[in-house]
Amino acid sequence: MSPSDPAALPRPDELLPHRPPFLFVDELTSIVPGVSAAGIWRLTGDEYFFAGHFPGRPTLPGVLMCEAIAQVGAAAVLADPKFAGKLPLFGGLDSARFRRQVVPGDELTIEVELGRMSARAGKGTGRALVRGEVACQCDLLFVLADA
Secondary structure: OOOOOHHHOOOHHHHOOOOOOOOOOOEEEEEEOOOEEEEEEEOOOOOHHHHOOOOOOOOOOHHHHHHHHHHHHHHHHHOOHHHOOEEEEEEEEEEEEEOOOOOOOOEEEEEEEEEEEOOOEEEEEEEEEEOOEEEEEEEEEEEEEEO
């Protein structure tokens, strides 16, 4: 993934329709519109889900890692002018694998490469890493709806 000029990168909330508490990307670190993106999610321990997942042993739910990967992928889609006015929705999630526990204080580095994209749908593959170690990987199917 080729890095973008950090000064020129939009904030996640400038591209994505998500808002707290369901925006799981703190920073976009690279974008190649319609091709790839990378971002960071910093887990402080104050996130609402840690209190119940699990008391005494807070663990980031795997489905939220998949959602964070999808959000970074959506940023790559929405950065492409061809997809202006579209809303990338989950159409499918395949081959999800969880490789390590993610806990408060961890920083997830999220990388997504888009595959074939059409006017109606597209594919991507992504992974979330902690200190260079894969925590989650999955394949995404996006369905593009009108925003």
